Amino acid sequence: MNSGEINETPRIRRPHLTLDEKCKIVSMHSAGRKVSEIAAELQRGKQTIRDILNRWSNEESILRKAGTGKKRKTSEEEDTQLTQFAINNPFATNEQIANAANLELSKQSVSRRLKDVKRKRYVAAKKPHLTxxxxxxxxxxxxxxxxxxxxxxxxxxxxxxxxxxxxxxxxxxxxxxxxxxxxxxxxxxxxxxxxxxxxxxxxxxxxxxxxxxxxxxxxxxxxxxxxxxxxxxxxxxxxxxxxxxxxxxxxxxxxxxxxxxxxxxxxxxxxxxxxxxxxxxxxxxxxxxxxxxxxxxxxxxxxxxxxxxxxxxxxxxxxxxxxxxxxxxxxxxxxxxxxxxxxxxxxxxxx
Known part of the structure; x- marks a missing residue:
């Protein structure tokens, strides 16, 4: 193999489990099916199956708690400051927008904040300057x-x-x-x-x-x-x-x-x-x-x-x-x- 060759397997992002699928996982486990069998049949990871079963065992619920997930990096006030700068400076880059608000944010995070106020960065139209x-x-x-x-x-x-x-x-x-x-x-x-x-x-x-x-x-x-x-x-x-x-x-x-x-x-x-x-x-x-x-x-x-x-x-x-x-x-x-x-x-x- 060429030492300079790079083989990369693309990551496949599966859709979230539906409520019916979660119910099926609990039902199959109650019927005596093993975690590995459930995972193979639903084509999901074993840890995903365990997470659903643990939530059912500990909380008697298969619903995701509201507000769980990754913590938002910015406050409401910081979001307002960031988006207002972007609106007032439409040609600023995502990096400039984040720096103006004194925030350490990725380009994707800035794009998400702009999306919240129905803004998106597009290629600018080119027209001659008018006096x-x-x-x-x-x-x-x-x-x-x-x-x-x-x-x-x-x-x-x-x-x-x-x-x-x-x-x-x-x-x-x-x-x-x-x-x-x-x-x-x-x-x-x-x-x-x-x-x-x-x-x-x-x-x-x-x-x-x-x-x-x-x-x-x-x-x-x-x-x-x-x-x-x-x-x-x-x-x-x-x-x-x-x-x-x-x-x-x-x-x-x-x-x-x-x-x-x-x-x-x-x-x-x-x-x-x-x-x-x-x-x-x-x-x-x-x-x-x-x-x-x-x-x-x-x-x-x-x-x-x-x-x-x-x-x-x-x-x-x-x-x-x-x-x-x-x-x-x-x-x-x-x-x-x-x-x-x-x-x-x-x-x-x-x-």
């Missing part, structure tokens, strides 16, 4: 459209750019024994060197997905103008009388003078989307779904070696989304997005 002017801008925008109905929201077209990469971001979980983290079968080796990426422009309407356009090279106002001149007629075909509203972020390329003049020349209503407001543009959710599908396929099929392969996979994923009700359900969230940003006085919604 006061940006918050006010978001609030005014959402308030302006907060009375829109679903029918009015169905006249909105959302467009933006994104970039799809072959290196899946984030970590995945693996079920394993302790001390086997670096065993070959437990290592995630799907993230290879040689990252590939494809920048895209895309748009959606209530009718479904629009075109996903591959952007060759660096995007500038000239290339963006070419994309608009190609895609606007396709959008017009979806709407009667060319009456639709445009949601487009305010990146320098989108707000170039030539682009603004071109959009003003069209029978299109620019909604003047506020800065740093991806939660108010549902196409961001489409991009997220597209990237999730690519990530999942990389996990299952392995590394992408050529950009042509990545583009083919992106096209397949785009088709899958188009054949679902994903976009339809996104458009149902438009009024909710406006309401939440208004209700939060310009801060981010859940989307």
């Amino acid at each position: 006061g002017d940006e918050i006010e801008e978001r609030f005014d925008y959402a308030l302006n459209y907060s009375n829109w109905t679903n029918d009015e929201c169905n006249q909105v077209v959302c467009m933006d750019e994104s970039c799809v990469e072959t290196t899946p971001k984030g970590s995945i979980r693996v079920t394993r024994l302790r001390n086997t983290r670096f065993d070959k079968e437990n290592i995630d080796d799907s993230q290879h060197a040689g990252r590939l990426s494809i920048p895209i422009h895309a748009w959606i309407s209530y009718h479904g997905l629009g075109t996903m356009t591959k952007i060759d090279g660096h995007l500038n106002s000239e290339k963006y103008m070419e994309i608009l001149q190609t895609e606007i007629p396709k959008i017009n075909d979806r709407f009667q009388h060319n009456n639709w509203y445009l949601v487009n972020d305010r990146s320098p390329i989108h707000t170039a003078n030539t682009i603004k003049e071109y959009i003003r020349s069209l029978p299109v209503h620019d909604m003047n989307h506020p800065r740093k407001s991806p939660d108010l543009n549902p196409i961001e959710n489409v991009f997220g779904e597209l990237k999730r599908k690519i990530k999942k396929r990389i996990r299952s099929e392995g590394r992408i070696r050529r950009k042509e392969q990545l583009w083919n996979w992106m096209s397949d994923a785009w088709k899958e989304i188009a054949e679902s009700n994903f976009v339809y359900h996104l458009y149902r969230t438009f009024p909710i997005r406006f309401y939440e940003v208004t209700n939060k006085h310009g801060h981010f919604s859940r989307f």
Whole structure:
């Protein structure tokens, strides 16, 4: 055997004995059955059987006393102090929370105290920092459209750019024994060197997905103008009388003078989307779904070696989304997005 090999048998935690099982133990023992026989039949330890029989013999009861068990390490006052610090400092670690209350507690104990007040530590959502002017801008925008109905929201077209990469971001979980983290079968080796990426422009309407356009090279106002001149007629075909509203972020390329003049020349209503407001543009959710599908396929099929392969996979994923009700359900969230940003006085919604 390799001296460095570690064999570990996982501990199996059986459920507590039920009241019926405890009664059965007493009954079997009264009928003359041995402790070892009872333990074997019920698949319990001998000491567990003895504990039940001793309690019955000494107390004439098989019920567990209220309050027995491990003594609580903290008082009610200390619990209040601990949880209040955690509520006031939501980004503090479990160790910092315990230290602030001058308590020697494990991470698990801190988690249990937080659970008592319906708190749990989650991965924090990442959103861009908002200045006061940006918050006010978001609030005014959402308030302006907060009375829109679903029918009015169905006249909105959302467009933006994104970039799809072959290196899946984030970590995945693996079920394993302790001390086997670096065993070959437990290592995630799907993230290879040689990252590939494809920048895209895309748009959606209530009718479904629009075109996903591959952007060759660096995007500038000239290339963006070419994309608009190609895609606007396709959008017009979806709407009667060319009456639709445009949601487009305010990146320098989108707000170039030539682009603004071109959009003003069209029978299109620019909604003047506020800065740093991806939660108010549902196409961001489409991009997220597209990237999730690519990530999942990389996990299952392995590394992408050529950009042509990545583009083919992106096209397949785009088709899958188009054949679902994903976009339809996104458009149902438009009024909710406006309401939440208004209700939060310009801060981010859940989307």
